[in-house]
Amino acid sequence: MFKYLATHLPKVVLAPTAIVMLVCMYGFIGWTAGLSFTKSRMLPQWEFVGLTQYEKLFSNPRWMVALDNLLIFTLLFIFISLVLGLLLAIFLDRKVRGEGVIRTIYLYPMAISFVVTGTAWKWILNPGLGLEKLAHDLGFSNFEFRWLVDQDMAIYTIVIAAVWQSSGFVMAMFLAGLRGVDDNLVKAAQVDGASVIQTYWHIILPLMKPVFFGAVVVLAHIAIKSFDLVQALTGGGPGYASDLPANFMYTFAFSRAQMGLGAASAMVMLGGVLAILVPYLYSELRSKKS
Amino acid sequence: MKFKLHALAAATTLAMTPVSQAADVEVLHWWTSGGEAASVQFLKQQLEGKNVGWTDFAVAGGGGESAMTVLKSRAISGNPPTAAQIKGPSIQEWGELGFLASIDDVANAADWDNLLPSVVSDVMKYNGEYVAAPVNVHRVNWLWANPAVFQKAGATIPTTWDDFMLQAQKLKDAGFVALAHGGQAWQDATVFEAVVLGVGGADYYQKAFVEGDMAALNSDTTVEVFETFGKLRQYIDANSPGRDWNVATSMVINGEAGMQIMGDWAKGEFKVAGKNVGTDYVCVAAPGTSGSFTFNVDSFAFFTQSDDAKSAAQGVMADAILSTEFQEVFNLNKGSIPARLSMDRAEFDSCAHDSMDAFIASSQTGGLVPSFAHGMAVSEAVAGAIYDTATNFFNSSDSAEQGAKQLVAAIAAAQ
Structure with missing residues (x-):
């Protein structure tokens, strides 16, 4: 009896989680995939129409704007967060005084939800309330900063807010990585006469490769599922110029009574996530085996 | 105890x-x-x-x-x-x-x-x-105006869209925001609806935006509608995107702006602010729509x-x-x-009272039409398509022809 338990207990303990995962993740992914091939409008209707919803989706200008925005947002957000996070981590790693305090300050935005970040930046970037008004009040009457209300620039305000929120987190990841670098390597480089920049560029950064990878995966999935930030900061506006796919999906599935179209957009988003995750998982699993 | x-x-x-x-x-x-x-x-x-x-x-x-x-x-x-x-x-x-x-x-x-x-x-x-x-x-097609602002600017309250542009220019030149507006999709659609009705008339409105008739949508009237709608861009202020409708109403109340196009729920804001109809604010039908009623x-x-x-x-x-x-x-x-x-x-x-009179009168002339901006006229899908084109057009610098083309395509796709 005891032996039976000992061999099977782990399975018994894991079973509920596995079932919940199977039903709530994969089951509903399957359900959504099914819906995306139906003509469902307000409520699910199992009348299959093939790829019609996908055709509609890709002929919808709003979806194309959302996809463009996702590309702009993801690339800029990941790139700027990485660079800023890395620089902050390197500076902090130079044994500055009050490191603990500074680290906490940089990390704090991460503790705030995107809704709060979005609302705060909405006020900061609003020309009539925030930066522009401040500059005018200080006497710089030519100062103009109107990205928030400009159809072509609104998506960049979302990048600003998201970078502000997440670069501290990237900093923490890199800081942990930098602390793990063997001091002897750095000393050896110094003995060989390498400058600080050379040491970082040729020795420390290559060692950070796993951290880069981890940071990119975390940031990429934050970017793809971004919803609340857009909702709070621009509401998708002006017009629908700053919509991201998640906002599109929500609007069409829940408030526009076009559930089939919403499901199709959700499946395309899932495809985007998989495109990032599968290579990562593949490389992870392979490196563990070898 | x-x-x-x-x-x-x-x-x-x-x-x-x-x-x-x-x-x-x-x-x-x-x-x-x-x-x-x-x-x-x-x-x-x-x-x-x-x-x-x-x-x-x-x-x-x-x-x-x-x-x-x-x-x-x-x-x-x-x-x-x-x-x-x-x-x-x-x-x-x-x-x-x-x-x-x-x-x-x-x-x-x-x-x-x-x-x-x-x-x-x-x-x-x-x-x-x-x-x-x-x-x-x-009634959705109302124009709310602050008579004191009009007096200061030497303007009169407009009854047609052509006149609207003249008077709005006067307000703008006098340093007021001519049209108080909140740049949210439903508010853009509310103004768009008033323009459709004022420029196109009730028959066109009924055909194109209630029945979704492609011949009406493809007509030159649609382009004219977008031309007028596009002209309004210059009479709103730069801070409008994302603004709530009641904040826009308060701009009219406190004399910062001259007019707002909004349904009769705006009256509540004037009342709460202790304003009197006729002296502090006036309600008139949106330009060109006095015989019509979007309900x-x-x-x-x-x-x-x-x-x-x-x-x-x-x-x-x-x-x-x-x-x-x-x-x-x-x-x-x-x-x-x-x-x-x-x-x-x-x-x-x-x-x-005006609203009640217009309601009865328009129901006899065919001027009584359902509001598409408020989910009365078409399915949520088609209404959504109109919302998207209206709000996208209003916030861009697209030409009227482009706007009309996008509208037709969006409605056709959503039907």
Whole structure:
């Protein structure tokens, strides 16, 4: 009896989680995939129409704007967060005084939800309330900063807010990585006469490769599922110029009574996530085996 | 001693509760603010007077979007509320899905067909039977103006769109914001709707934006509509994107802006600010639409119940909604006019009187049209397509031809 338990207990303990995962993740992914091939409008209707919803989706200008925005947002957000996070981590790693305090300050935005970040930046970037008004009040009457209300620039305000929120987190990841670098390597480089920049560029950064990878995966999935930030900061506006796919999906599935179209957009988003995750998982699993 | 008092109090409360409670109605709505909440309270009291309990199921936010999401999940799980605030073509969609209960008995007994104008009663029926009860009629095509601002700028309140551009320019030159506007999709659509009606006229509106007739949509009128709509871009201020409608109204109230195009719910804001109609603010029909009336009717739809007592309670509720007392109190609070015809109008203000006159007059000339910006005219999908094109056009520098082309494509794709 005891032996039976000992061999099977782990399975018994894991079973509920596995079932919940199977039903709530994969089951509903399957359900959504099914819906995306139906003509469902307000409520699910199992009348299959093939790829019609996908055709509609890709002929919808709003979806194309959302996809463009996702590309702009993801690339800029990941790139700027990485660079800023890395620089902050390197500076902090130079044994500055009050490191603990500074680290906490940089990390704090991460503790705030995107809704709060979005609302705060909405006020900061609003020309009539925030930066522009401040500059005018200080006497710089030519100062103009109107990205928030400009159809072509609104998506960049979302990048600003998201970078502000997440670069501290990237900093923490890199800081942990930098602390793990063997001091002897750095000393050896110094003995060989390498400058600080050379040491970082040729020795420390290559060692950070796993951290880069981890940071990119975390940031990429934050970017793809971004919803609340857009909702709070621009509401998708002006017009629908700053919509991201998640906002599109929500609007069409829940408030526009076009559930089939919403499901199709959700499946395309899932495809985007998989495109990032599968290579990562593949490389992870392979490196563990070898 | 203290304990005894409590027990006594409890016993008294128990004794006072009527034993023969018919049934409760559970009502899903999103009227949670100020005057609206007071109106709902009044309905609740009326029903309690008739031994029908009221379970409040208020889901605030998003102009009813969140409430609709909750309603859908309740309906799918087989546990819909007794009644829910649903309006316009959505009533038909719910009817097609087989969720709605007929209240024809009550409606016929009270002769609703004669109490309600036919445009309203048509919306309340599914398959020829009443499934919903209307509470009010909003007129959407209003222009709210601050006469003091117009005087300072030497401008007059416009009645046509051509005149609007002249007067707006005067306001702008005098340093005012000519048109107070909030750059949210539904507000863009509200202004767009007024332009469609003013430039195209009621027939064009009906054909293109209610029936979705491609020939009308492809006509030159659509381009003209977008030309006028596009000209309005220069008369709003740069801070408008994302602004709430009531903030825009307050710009008119405090003399920062000259005009706002908004439905009659804006009146509530003027009233709360202690302003008087005629002197502090004026309401006129949106330019070029004085003979027309875009209506937005709120209503409660009734869901099929398994319990007979609950169906009976639905009847009581439907009857109470159409009662003159409720229609008067509710609409005085909300700024709209009663859905029920030929009621005593003494309590209502002059804007409401204008609205009532226009309602009756336009119903005879064909100028009475459902508002597409407020979910009365077309399915949510088509309304969404119009929203998207209108708001995208208004916030871009696209030409009128481009706007018209996008609109036609978007409506065709959504139909």
